[in-house]
Amino acid sequence: MQHKLALIGFGNVARALVRLLLRKQSLLEGQYGLTFTFTGIATGRHGFAVDPQGLDIQKALALVEGGSSLSSLSSASVQDSPGVIRASGADVMFENSPVNHSTGQPALDHIRLALTSGMHAITANKGTVVHGYRELTSLAEAHGRKFLFESTVLGGSPVFSVFRECMPAAELLSFRGVLNSTTNIILTRMERGETFDQAVRYCQSIGVAETDPSADVDGWDAAIKVAALVTVLMDVPLAPQSVERQGIRAITSQMVAEAMASGKRYKLVCSAQRQPDGVRAAVTPELVQPADPLYGMEDSTTGLAFRTDVLGDFSIIESERADMVAGPEPTAYGLLADFIHAVRHR
Secondary structure, eight states: OEEEEEEEOOSHHHHHHHHHHHHTHHHHHHHHOOEEEEEEEEOSSSOEEEOTTOOOHHHHHHHHHTTOOSGGGOSSOOOSHHHHHHHHOOSEEEEOOOOOTTTOTTHHHHHHHHHHTTOEEEEOOHHHHHHHHHHHHHHHHHTTOOEEOGGGSSTTSOSHHIIIIIOTTOOEEEEEEEOOHHHHHHHHHHHTTOOHHHHHHHHHHTTSSOSSTHHHHTSHHHHHHHHHHHHHHSOOOOOGGGSEEOOSTTOOHHHHHHHHHTTOEEEEEEEEEEETTEEEEEEEEEEEOTTSTTTTOOTTOEEEEEEESSSOOEEEEEOOOTTOOSSSHHHHHHHHHHHHHHHHTO
16 A cells, blocks of 8 residues: 655654655565655744655755755645644655754654644654653544654663553553663763764764754753653653653763773663652663663663563663664664554554
């Protein structure tokens, strides 16, 4: 079945998704009976393009990566992201605009519009989960569509779907882990002798850190991921501002060297635990020892250890592979997986 796709946001993750979809095109058609075309793209810097009959996606990639506008591809005049959603005639919208930690906007409005227009809404935007999970889930159900967000935490590794599909009636009591790959890469490279600034520049060069890395190094990305996990898996609405937060800017090369000399490592640790009066959640740099499960998480490796009321402790870890370079591809895969789940379970 042919599916029309709209892309709101066309940064590193969205472009990686496009390339992954193209690479998997034959498999998607042969194994799942899915074909697709791109009918709308909205960007913050390169304009907007809409064509319900299908855009030249290879040319769109070339234009954006060459710094040019997309407007020459458009069959209609559109001036903003809502206009792209309305005019695209899409069946599925991928919302990957920049995260607004404080309000979740404008991504929230984009997803509301997509769902009420009869589209599945899939996102890696964590703001939509922490600021609109219950509302958007109910809105999707009311319109017979899916609101899916696996890529918001741990990239393409299944976290939300494991609890949703494999662990019915399990109560999550606590979790602890490393959720921000950028800060983990920075700390690992500082252990190998780089300065903080050198390590940040490396992360920017491979596409895992933005030009302004504040969201990563100041702990906001990790805090909003913690808030998303608590909101969905613990069923306790939590704003990222309510997460105790401290980033890694204060960690110096000397501190890292002294930690290594004592057999310890710095990690930006994300945690949440149910307490009698609610949930305590935190993102803080910690010195971890070799016996700690987080100690061995190097470079872009991220993961979570969970404790529930019905099983022993278990973990989900996404480890770096020698034949893969850290980048946006795992997040893109999470979006692809959500796409398959949404249209197959329609």
